[in-house]
Amino acid sequence: MFESTELNRRNETRQKLFRIGLGTMTGILILPVVLIMSTLIYKGAPVISFEFLFTGPTKGMTAGGIFPALLGTILLVVVALLASVPLGIAAAIYLSEYASDNWFTRAINLAIINLAGVPSIVHALFGVGAFVIFFKFGTSILAASLTLAIMTLPVVIVATRESLQAVPMAFREACWNMGATRWQTIRRVVLPNAVTGILTGVILEVSRTSGETAPIMFTGAAFFLPLLPQGVLDQTMALSLHLFVVSTQVPNMPEQLPFGVALVLISMVLLMNSLSIALRMYLRGKKKW
Amino acid sequence: MENSSSTTPASFDQLNRDWYIDKAVQILVFIGGISAIVFIVGIFVFISKEGFGFLFGEFNFREFFFSPNWRPTSESKETFGILALIAGTASVTGLAMLIAIPFSLGTAIFIAEFSSGKTREVLKVTVELLAAIPSVVWGFIGLAIMNPIIIQTFNVPVGLNVLNAGVILGLMAAPIMTSIAEDALKAVPDRYREAAEAMGATRWQVIYKVVLPAAKNGLLGAVLLGVGRGFGETMAVLMATGHSINIPTSVFDSVRALTATIAAELGETAAGSPHYQALFTIGIFLFIVTFIINLIADLVVRGVRKG
Numbered sequence: 001m002f003e004s005t006e007l008n009r010r011n012e013t014r015q016k017l018f019r020i021g022l023g024t025m026t027g028i029l030i031l032p033v034v035l036i037m038s039t040l041i042y043k044g045a046p047v048i049s050f051e052f053l054f055t056g057p058t059k060g061m062t063a064g065g066i067f068p069a070l071l072g073t074i075l076l077v078v079v080a081l082l083a084s085v086p087l088g089i090a091a092a093i094y095l096s097e098y099a100s101d102n103w104f105t106r107a108i109n110l111a112i113i114n115l116a117g118v119p120s121i122v123h124a125l126f127g128v129g130a131f132v133i134f135f136k137f138g139t140s141i142l143a144a145s146l147t148l149a150i151m152t153l154p155v156v157i158v159a160t161r162e163s164l165q166a167v168p169m170a171f172r173e174a175c176w177n178m179g180a181t182r183w184q185t186i187r188r189v190v191l192p193n194a195v196t197g198i199l200t201g202v203i204l205e206v207s208r209t210s211g212e213t214a215p216i217m218f219t220g221a222a223f224f225l226p227l228l229p230q231g232v233l234d235q236t237m238a239l240s241l242h243l244f245v246v247s248t249q250v251p252n253m254p255e256q257l258p259f260g261v262a263l264v265l266i267s268m269v270l271l272m273n274s275l276s277i278a279l280r281m282y283l284r285g286k287k288k289w
Numbered sequence: 290m291e292n293s294s295s296t297t298p299a300s301f302d303q304l305n306r307d308w309y310i311d312k313a314v315q316i317l318v319f320i321g322g323i324s325a326i327v328f329i330v331g332i333f334v335f336i337s338k339e340g341f342g343f344l345f346g347e348f349n350f351r352e353f354f355f356s357p358n359w360r361p362t363s364e365s366k367e368t369f370g371i372l373a374l375i376a377g378t379a380s381v382t383g384l385a386m387l388i389a390i391p392f393s394l395g396t397a398i399f400i401a402e403f404s405s406g407k408t409r410e411v412l413k414v415t416v417e418l419l420a421a422i423p424s425v426v427w428g429f430i431g432l433a434i435m436n437p438i439i440i441q442t443f444n445v446p447v448g449l450n451v452l453n454a455g456v457i458l459g460l461m462a463a464p465i466m467t468s469i470a471e472d473a474l475k476a477v478p479d480r481y482r483e484a485a486e487a488m489g490a491t492r493w494q495v496i497y498k499v500v501l502p503a504a505k506n507g508l509l510g511a512v513l514l515g516v517g518r519g520f521g522e523t524m525a526v527l528m529a530t531g532h533s534i535n536i537p538t539s540v541f542d543s544v545r546a547l548t549a550t551i552a553a554e555l556g557e558t559a560a561g562s563p564h565y566q567a568l569f570t571i572g573i574f575l576f577i578v579t580f581i582i583n584l585i586a587d588l589v590v591r592g593v594r595k596g
Contacts, residue, residue, distance in 0.1 A: 011491045011493075011494075012491075014491070014493060015491050015492050015493045018492075018493045019399075019403050019492075021395075022395050022396070022398055022399035022403060023399055023403070025391070025392050025395035025396055025399065026395065026396040026399045026400070026412065028392060029392045029393070029395075029396050029460075029463055029464075029467070030412075030415055030416075030419070032460060033419055033422075033460065036430055036434060039434055040430075086321075087321050087324055088321070089321070090317060090318045090320065090321025090322070090324075091318070091321035091322050091324060091325060092321075093318045093321070094318040094319055094321055094322030095322060097318075098315060098318060098319070098322075099322065107326060108322055108323065108325055108326055109587075110583075110584065110587060111325040111326040111328070111329040112325045113583050113586075113587055114329050114579075114580055114583050114584075115325055115328060115329055117514070117517050117518075117521070117579050117580075117582070117583040118329075118332065118521065118575075118576060118579055118580070119520070119521025119522070119523060119548055119575050119576075119579060120424075120521070120523050120524075121521070121523040121548045121551045121552050121572070121575070122332065122336065122521070122572050122575050122576050122579075123332070124551075124552075124555075125335075125336050125339070125551065125555075125568075125569055125572040126331070126332040126335050126336055128339070128555070129335035129336055129338060129339045129569070130331060130335040133339075133560070134335065134338075150328050153324075153325065153328070154325075157325070181307050181308065181310075181311040182311055182314075182315070183307075183310060183311045183314040183315075184307065184311075186314075207421055208421075210423075211421075211422075211423025211424070211425070211426070212423065213423070213424065213425040213523075213524045214424075214523040214524055214548075214552055217552060217555075217556070218555050218556060240423060240425045241425075243425050243426065243429055244425050244428070244429075244524065244528070247428075247429050247432055247433065247528070248432070248528060258429060258433065259433070262426050262429050262430075265423065265425075265426060266422060266423070266426050269421055269422065269423055270418055270421060270422075273417065273418055273421040274418070277414055277417065277418075
């Protein structure tokens with residue numbers, strides 16, 4: 001009675017084919033990247049040593065290490081975070097806790113989407129026009145970091161807003177019923193419940209910020225500096241720009257060295273992202289509501 | 290009734306203070322909220338300010354958009370035509386989308402509809418990590434890995450060309466498009482699928498006849514965001530296109546992109562010179578085009594939520 005008909009069987013085969021086809025497409029998308037990563041590790045790993053990480057470049061950058069670039073990237077990220085994290089969290093609190101659904105909120109959302117979507121080189125032009133020239137910071141860590149901060153602001157806002165909105169409305173209502181003000185509710189109830197989610201966003205921003213190159217090229221990162229930066233108004237080297245420089249701008253570059261720089265940069269970025277993903281999974285497992 | 294407040298219990302002052310703090314915070318977070326708008330307007334204002342002199346001086350609409358000659362430093366006569374640069378950006382983005390659209394939609398359908406449990410989790414994390422690889426690393430991959438492969442496989446003299454940058458950009462854009470498309474597929478309510486399955490539809494029929502039409506707008510949004518990303522990508526196209534001014538006739542031609550031109554030349558120009566201002570004018574053009582793409586993507590995605 002339930003014998004499969006010709007049509008059933010044909011549909012069955014067709015479905016199997018689609019499944020295999022889509023699986024293959026997924027494989028084709030992921031496989032080259034796996035191969036590329038293996039090549040980076042294969043060629044880059046022999047370059048990396050304690051000395052490579054903790055000394056400066058020598059012989060016109062064709063030898064030596066990457067310490068000034070590594071330190072520069074950390075400095076740029078820290079200063080950028082100091083600016084964007086408080087601002088981003090404030091914006092997310094406004095959008096999640098105060099804003100109503102009207103044209104103004106939609107305008108803010110559109111602005112956030114566009115901040116994330118504007119090409120990085122346009123952010124660089126803005127950084128030059130606003131921070132380097134108009135506010136007279138010159139080409140400096142401060143100008144570069146502020147440019148990066150504005151560019152990555154959407155990352156913090158979106159992650160924070162999501163984790164604030166994940167806190168159930170009943171928590172807030174219970175608090176308001178006790179006579180707490182809006183801010184008391186946010187500070188004592190909403191933020192503590194959202195803090196891990198916000199942290200995942202901040203880590204993601206660290207990852208994004210440390211990989212960006214175009215926005216810092218003309219605002220504060222230098223190809224080569226003999227000295228380490230002494231303050232936020234100095235220029236600095238940066239790992240991402242250093243990769244660009246050693247792979248395109250320096251003659252007689254030994255083939256392996258840029259692979260080492262690329263491997264350090266990508267390890268840093270992927271480590272941060274993995275950390276953020278792990279934290280998110282831990283959070284999902286722990287959540288009681 | 291002034292002294293009544295001084296004689297009331299301290300708790301009244303406390304309430305009063307709490308109220309003021311509450312108001313102050315409301316203002317502070319509001320400032321945070323409008324900052325995004327301030328910045329987006331600020332970007333437009335400051336870029337326009339730097340490009341202003343050119344826009345109302347040397348700028349010639351016809352030459353700017355229809356001349357393939359970008360010779361900003363010519364001794365005899367400077368020309369500022371961005372047609373070849375637009376062709377460079379368009380060819381690379383076009384090829385990237387030819388690769389990224391089918392593969393990212395296919396992968397999104399596979400993840401959302403055909404995989405479950407551990408496989409699904411692993412695939413999603415992989416796609417997310419792929420999306421995080423910095424563009425300068427992609428550019429380096431184009432330069433150091435793709436370049437020799439293209440030279441060997443196709444027996445061409447130069448491996449830095451439309452093909453190289455298009456593949457690199459396709460691999461870059463695909464993960465982002467995949468996650469947005471997957472979100473769009475997940476947003477289709479399960480009861481749609483259940484209703485179709487109850488009618489005897491196979492898994493593929495459910496996807497083809499029910500899920501894809503329902504997720505149409507979200508998928509279109511994903512494609513548009515991919516286009517925007519390809520259009521605005523800077524470092525990867527600077528390093529992988531070969532960076533020579535050309536209206537390409539084959540995928541093995543080297544080209545130069547709008548974004549890459551700014552990145553390569555801004556450092557060498559004197560602030561305020563026509564060349565410098567022309568680069569900012571390209572920036573205005575990039576800003577406006579990406580703004581429009583993002584606006585359309587947003588409207589399209591919003592349409593699906595209302596429906």
